[in-house]
Amino acid sequence: MHRAHARYAAEGDSDAALVTRHAALIDRAARRVAARTAGVVSAEDLWSAGAMGLIEAARRFDGARDVKFETFAAHRIQGAMIDELRRLDHLPRRLRAQAEEVERARARLGHQLQREPTTEELSLEVGLEGEELSAVMGVAQPTPAVLEAVESPAVPADEQVERRQLLGAVAGAVAELPERLQLLLSLHYVEGLTYREIAKVLAVSEPRVCQLHGEAMALLRRVAGPGAP
Template identity: 45%
Template sequence: MSGANVLWQKYQETKDEGSWAELVSRYLPLVRLQAGRLALGLPPQVSREDLLQSGVLGLLEALQRFNPAQGVKFETYASLRIRGAMLDELRRLCWLPRALVKQMRELGKAQMALAGSLGREPTEAELAREMGVKPEDLRRIVAEINSSALLSLEETLFNNPAAEAPETAVLEEMAAAELATVIDKLPERQRVVLALYYQEEMTLKEIGLVLGVSESRVCQLHAHALAQLRAMLAEGY
């Protein structure tokens, strides 16, 4: 049994403060790791210390909620909680517009609801009607999602582990395994768009040629995939 497993077992059995403190100390590097990655694009009004403080709260929440019996590695679970806490802090500091986050969630939920009821990918008109917006407003939302750096899978999901420290590579591999489960739930065309764009590094125009659709349609598929992924992750897929 590894040292981490022994420590978890001890804490589960005793709930003593000493074991708790050891767990916090052991996993604090996860907070510094996530803060370091997000700090690269921070605006002047947000400091790395802001991220570290919120990240520690995310770690504490992860320690309280984690259940080893579920078979999920704590590093993966905690990394998502820590990053989520940091992004919540950034939203609180008005960096990422709340309106865009709300619209993205609504788009993801509408996409999932319609795909379930229709048995196919919904059209733009159907999505707009489900969300209660005009088609032109939906197109604006899609454009904003695609242009938002914070929502880019290129940064959050598909970073190249080889270019990072060894511990980062391990976390990326664990996170990728969980994300693969969520991505597999997407409609086939959305999965293809994500694979071609982020893994094969094709342009939207090139993807359109492969799929036989317009570049604007590929842009829509890309935004819908991001929105649906976010919605599924938020709801525990």
């Protein structure tokens, strides 16, 4: 069994420690995948998904097989980066349109109020309530510029499909999320802070920010309900 995985399995190392030890694997995969999108998606955008893929790889790795842990993990890391964005890329058109309207309303209210609008204020502005608003707030819509870059006629069809799988992000936060996770999502998707910058704000490590982001994403999917893709 690979030594790093053995320590993780036998000594109960934290997810954050595992990510710290193997951050280079995530970095390499993120740069490689991001490079294939011609600037549409950044390596920083892919890092969190890669961290969750690494954690999953550590839990599933079978040391009895003749495969190095790094090789196994690298494959799962890259797969995780694509899987999450593929899920988001297949959102219904109606939900995409609503997500765009919510983001426009958020920006409009933010300008008028000179602060981030509350969920109640946003609800009144867009005419959505409860679970419907929560689901829409958990959706990120790729910008027209991103879609143009991905669907450029100069790009082969198979590469266009792969690039579209890499699109998506999570914007905003839902009222049901714990306050700390709401702050994390707001800092990242509204204020544009990197995970490193958020770690300083929250006084935690960068791997911990990645872990919290994964928890927030899972909660957002749960809020969206069983009908969500």
